[in-house]
Amino acid sequence: MLKRLLHKLEDPKRPLLGPNLKALKFWGLLLPENFIMRQIYILLHLSVILFTASECVDVWFVKSNITLLLNNLKITMLATVSVCKISTFLFWQNDWKKIIGYVIEADIVQRKTNDIIKQTIIKKFTKYCRKITYMYWCLMYTTVIIVMVQPIMKYFSSPVYRENVRNGNETYLQVVSSWVPFDKNTITGYLIASVIQSYGAIYGGGWITSYDTNAMVIMVFFRGELELLRRDCANMFGTESSPVTEQVSKERLKDCHRRYVALVKHARLFDSCLSPIMLLYMFVCSVMLCVTAYQITIETNPMQRFLSAEYLVFGVAQLFIYCWHSNDVLYASQDLMLGPYESTWWMHRISYRKNIFILIAQFRKRIVFTAGPFTELTVPTFINILKGAYSYYTLLSQSQS
Template identity: 40%
Template sequence: MLFKIFKNLEDPIYPLLGPNLWGLRNSGLWQPNKGFSKIIYNILHFFVAVFVLTQYIELWLIRSNLDMALRNLSYSIIITICVVKAGTFISWQKYWKEVFENVTLIEKKQQGKHDDETKKIIAKYTEYSRIVTYLYWCLVIATIFAIVLAPLVIYLSSHKLREEIRNGTAAYPDILSSWAPFDKTRGFGYWVLFGVHTFICSFGGGIVANYDTSAVVLMTFFAGQFEVLKSNCEKLFGNGQEYINYDEVIRRIRDCHEHHVQLIKYSKILNSLLSPVLFLYIISSSLMICSSAIQLTKEGTIGMQQVWIAEYLLALTFQLFLYCWHSTNVLSMSLKVDEGVYSSAWWSQDVRVRRCVVLLAGQLNRRVVFTAGPFTELSVATFITMLKGSYSYYTLLSKK
């Protein structure tokens, strides 16, 4: 049943990005040029943006309570990033569509060459993309359930809290921390806010899941295509024994050059779309991980609360690691492409062709890496540095 559902998400027009496009459309990111659905989705995005403002109002009101402030901050920042992701994707949708369209054209062109090795590489990174997408969706769904069900778990697991609620000395636990112009602690007001918080978690989770998986799948595409290009370069001159006329050799060299130019062009466009968002995310992730760690280790945090916070902390860490790991893969493969030229039978060609080979090797020696703003690259080293920074903040704040 599950495999049948996944199969229905495939799109023959976009063989690599079919499930991701389905997710983007249903989360209101990939919008039509006009129509009723576009209006509805934009209203929902605006509602989420307004809700973020209520979170910061609440943060100001509870600023003297460190525990409550840290809990508010954890959610406020991640929903802010969610709003930024949605806003930038919709505003720059023209460029996202350009990347999607041309990535698909490049892949179909490679598939059309009837090269078994190329098809094997494409099939491998397509399968990997599906695994990452579906597992990430599952992680986000689990996180949403953990956040939404947390108040119920807290209520059922604490006899003291239940007694205080009955006595009127404590309020029902809420999902998120936000301000409301009515009594949100009990009665009708509580259930209204409960519904709002549930919607925010579900809608925001959909945005995060589909934005992140689309970005990671595109990174996987570039790493895979660099591998395809390296393989094509290795086969430029066959095994060195067969005769290949000059025009055919030049055509093959030109194809490899054009392939690389396209990959560089669209990887730069993708980086320009992701870099501002990831810059904000890198900065805020340290604070989110730090505040979650403080809540997790604080005395008085009951067992089920610890499970919930740990799951949330795991999701935050995995989200950042996903970007850093795949950016490192792109960098690694981009640096290996020119090895394909030197592994070819270049020695079997005359001086004219060897000059072209040198020029091609120079062109392929390009470093491709995704960045988080103008200050740092996305890499595993950056991920480790960020974790060290989070630990430093945690050590500082936990002593207060």
């Protein structure tokens, strides 16, 4: 059953991005050409944006209760980032389509190779993309389910909480803290609010999974394309025992140059779309991790601690995956200039070696994705964010004690 479902997600015409593109279309990030469906998706997006705004409004009403405030902040800040992700994706739809089109076209061209080693590399990266996509989907929807069932779990696992709710000393724990234009402390109002909040959590989860996995797979593609390009540069002149003609080597050199120019162009375009979002997310993630870690320490219910810990794992994993893959692209771009040196360049005359030197000089450019104009998405940056979050957590703990 599962294999059949995963098989339906594949697209022979888009062997690398198949499941990711279907997720983007299903959740409406890639708007359909049909006018009616297009308007429906726009209305759905607007409804979730308005719901996120209601979460921000609710901060004012719960500001006096530190527990409710922290619950609101950790969800609302992540939801705000999601709204920014989707808004920029829709506004910059043409740029994203250019990036996706380039990835699909370049990937298909490379899959036509007869080189066994290149085929192995492509299969490895494709398999890795599937793993990270499906694992991220599972992690995200597990988080969504936990957020939705958390009120029920707390009600049945905490006798003190049940008694306080019955006596009116505590209010019902909400799925997501948000403002509604009616009393949500009654049974009817609470159930209606829970349905609205569950809808926002599910659709917001779809936003995050489709956007993030698409961006991550594109990062993996850039990493794989750099590795394949390095191998093609090493085979530019054939092997020492089986050299190619000068005409063939010239065509290969031109092809390597053309591919590198296209790669750098689209990597910069991708970074321009992703960088503002990552700048916002780095700030939000620091606060979100701090708040969640603090909740784990003050929570006495074991079940609630487990649920908060899972949310913390999701927040750390989301940022780490971006930094890890960007770090991979950086090191692959630095190793690219080794490709021409690994070829049989010494077998050609000096005048021809000048072209090789020019190509190597081009390869010296670093390709790395950024978080605004301030920092690069790398593993050291991820570690610094964790240090910052721990500092905020220490400050919050001391202020409350």
